[in-house]
Amino acid sequence: MKTLYVRFVVIVTLIIVVSSLLAFVIANVYYQVNLKSYNDKKMMGIANETVALLESTPELQMNDYFHTVANIGYQLYVEDDSGSAVFYGNAFKNESLESGVVNAVLNGEEYHGIAQYPKKLFITGFFDNELQNTVGVPFQYEDKKYALFIRPDIVLQFGEMRIFFAQLLICSVAITILFIFIGTTYIVRPIRNLTAATKKIAEGEYSIQLDVERKDELGTLATSFTRMTESLKQIEEMRQEFISNVSHEIQSPLTSIQGFSQALRTENLSNEEREHYLSIIEEESRRLSVMSKQLLVLSYLDKEHNVIDIDTFNVSEQMKQVIRATEWYWREKELALELELSPVWIKGNKQFIYQVWMNLLYNSMKFTEAGGMISVSIWEDEQDMVHVVIEDTGQGITEEDLPYIFERYYKGDKSRKREGSGSGLGLSIVYKIVQLHKGSVMVQSAVGEGTRFEVILPS
Template sequence: MKTLYVRIVLTFALIALISGVIAFLFSNLYYQIKLKDYNEEKILEVAQEISFLYEHSDDNMPVDEYLNRIANMNFQLYLVNQDMEGFRFGDEFRSYALDGAIIQSVLNGETYHGISEFQSSLFVTGFFKDDIKNSIGIPIKVDGEIQALFVRPNVEKQFGEMRIVFSILLGLTFLISLALIAIFAGFLVRPIKKLTKATKRIAGGHYDIQLDRNRRDEIGDLARDFERMAISLKKLDDMRQEFVSNVSHEIQSPLTSIRGFTKAIRTKSVSAEQADQYLEIIEKESGRLSSLSKQLLMLSSLDKEAKVLHKESFRLDEQIREIVLLTEWEWNTKNLKLELDLPEIVVKADRQLLQQVWTNLLINSIKFTAEAGTIFISAAIDDQILVTFRDTGTGIPEEELPYIFDRFYMADKSRNRAQAGSGLGLSVVKKIIDLHEGEIEVTSKLEEGTEFIIRLPWRE
C-alpha cells in the first residue's frame, strides 16, 4: 500500500514530467509557426552569399578548395553537376535520398526550400536532422556551368556543446525537482502523521494530545478542530464514566437499605412497630428505584433521537391544571399555595412528553419549597408560548446553575436539596424541550426561590 508521502512525491513528479512534455510540445509548435521560416531565410541568405562570392571572385579559386573552406566554417555542402554527379564538402549528410526532379529544378535556376518543407515527427528536431532534404538548394555557376549547391549549417558542430549543456540542465532540473519534492512532501505529510498518531492515542483512550495549532492554513484548522474533538470526546467519556458510577450508586443505595431492613424483619429482631417503619422505608426505596428506571429508559429513548414526536393539538392550560390536581396531595401536605395564571392556549406538541416536563418541574418546586411557601405557574403567548414555574424555595447557588441540566447533577448537596431525587429530572426536561425546538432558562437566588421559563414554538 502506497503511503501518502509516496503518493505526493509521485504526483508532483508526474506533474513535473507532464509540464515538461507540454512545454516541449508548445516550444516545438512555436518553432514550427514562428522560427522555422525565419531559420530558412537566414540559411538562404548564407547560401546566396556563398554563391555570390564564388561567382564574383577574381582569384579563380577552384570550386573544391572554395567549398572546403566554407565547409570548415561548420557547414555541410553538397554540389551536383549537370551529369547528376554529387560531391560533398564537410561532414557527410545522414541521407542523400533526394528526388531527381528537385535537383533538376535547382540546375534550371530555381531555389529549393527544403527546411520549410521538411517534415519531422517532432517539429524542432527537424532543425538538427542533417538530411539532404533538410537543406537549401541554390544554383551556382562553376566554370560557366550551372550546378546545384545544397547548403545547411553543421548543427552538431555549431551547437553540439549547447545541446549537451541543455541536456544536463534539463536532467539536473528534473532530478533536483524530485529531490526538493521529496523533501517538501515530508513537511506536508508530517502534520498528517501527527494527526494519525493522535488518532491512535484517542482510540486508546488517551486524550492529552499536542498538535501544531499555530499554523494559519487548512492543516492548522484541522489540528484545532481535532483538538476540540478530542476535548469533546474526553468530556463525553468522562460523562459516560460518571453516568455509570452515578447509576451504580443510585441503584446500590436503595438496594442496600432494602436488603438490610428485609434481613432485620426476617430475623424478627425488631418490634412490630419498627417492622412497619422498615416496610415503609422499603416501599419508598422501591419507588425510588422504579422512578430511576423510568427516567433512565426515557433518557435512553430520547438520546437515540429516534423518538418520533406524536404531535397533536391540545389545551396546554388544561394539561397543566391536570398536573396540579394529580400532585395535590404532595403540595397540600406541605401547606403550599399554588397561584395559577393560565389563559386558554392551544399548542401542537407531543402531549405525553410535555406532561412529563410539567410534572418534573412541579415536583421539583414542591420538593424544594418550604412549608407554607408559594408556587406560581403562568402561561402566555407572544411570538412563542411562554410557560413559567416560579417558587419561593431554597434556591440554587449561581455557580451551579450552568450544570443543573447535567445528568445526575445534584445541586446544593450540603443542604440535601436533592434528597430522594435521582438527578435525572431536569435532564429529561431539557431533552424534551430541545426535541420540541424550544428553550429553557433558569434564574435563582439562594433562600428566595427559583424560576424556570420555557419557550415553545407557537403554531396555530
C-alpha cells in the same frame, strides 16, 4: 504504497514527470504551429544571402567559401546539374531526399523542407538532423547550375547549451525529488502525530500534545482534534462519575428495599411501622423506576434521531396537566405558582414534549426552597415561535456549572447537599427532545436568586 508518505512522494513525482512530458508536447505543438514556418523563412533568407554573396564575388572559391559557412555553424549539401554532390560540415543523420527535389531546385524553385517537415509528437522538428529538414535554393557558379541545401548545425550552434540545459534539467529533477522527500516529511509528520494521538485516545489516554500553532488546514485539524479530545475526556470523566453516581443511587434504594423487606418479616411489627416500611419500599422502588425510564428515554432519543410521531396539541393545556400531576409535590413544599398560559398550539411528539415540561418543572420544584415561587409563561411571537418560560426563586446554578448542565451525566453543585439528587440525565433529555423538534432551550441563573429556563419551539 502502503504509507501516506510513500504515496505522496510517488504522486508528486508522477505529477512532475507527467507535467514535464505535457510541457514538452505543448512546446512541440507551439513549434509546429508558430515557429516552424518562421525558422523556414529565416533559413531561406540565410540561404539566399549565402548564394548571393558567392554569385556577386567571382574571386571566391566555392569549396573554400562553403567550408567557411559550415565552420560558422551550418550543414550544407551542394549538387550540380551533372549529379555531382558535396557535403560541407557535420554529416547528416539521414542523407535521403524525395525524388525530384534536387531537379526542382536546379530549375529555379525553392525547397522549403523545414516548413514541410513531417510533424512528430515528442521530437521537435527543429532538432532533426536530416537532409530533408533543410531549405534549398538554386545558384550559378562559373556558368554551372547548382542546388544548395542548408540548415543550422545544432551541434556547433547549441552543443554546449544543450549539454548545459540537459545537466540543468537532470539537476533540477533530482533536487526537486529530494525536496519532495524532505517536504513530505514535514507534511506527513503532523498526520502521523494525529494517528498516534488517535491510538492513545482508543487506549483511553487523553493527555496528548499537538501542534495547534500552524495556520494551515493541518493546524485547523489539530485544533479541532484537540478540542474533540478535551470533549471526549470530559465525557469520559462524566461517564465514570455517572456510573459511580448511578451505582450508588441504585445500591442505596436496593439496600433500603432489602433491609425493610427483611424488617417486614418480623412478627411483632405494629401496623404503623409496617405501613411506614412499605411506604419507604414504595418510594425507593419509584426512584429506581424513574431512573430506568430516564435511561430508556435517552437511549430511545439517541437511536430514533428525527423519526418521531408528530401531533398537533395545545401546549398550555399540556402544561396544566403537568402542574396537576405534580400538585402533591409543590403543595407539600408550599410553593406558589404564577401562571400566564396563552392558548398556543404546536406540532410535535406529545409524549416527548410532556417529558420536557415535567423535567423542567420538577427541577424547579426540587431546587426551590419551601415557600418559594415558580412562574410559568407561554406565548407565541410574530415569527410563529412558541415561548415557554419556567422561572423559579430557588438555589440557582453556579457560573462554572451553567455551560455544562445540558450535557448528559453532568451533575453540578457537587459540594452542596441537594435533596433527592438525580442521575444527571433530566436536562440532557430536555435538550435532546427540544433539538429533535428544531427548537432551542436557554437558561439564565444566579446562585441564591433562582433559575429561568426558556424553551422556543416552532408552532
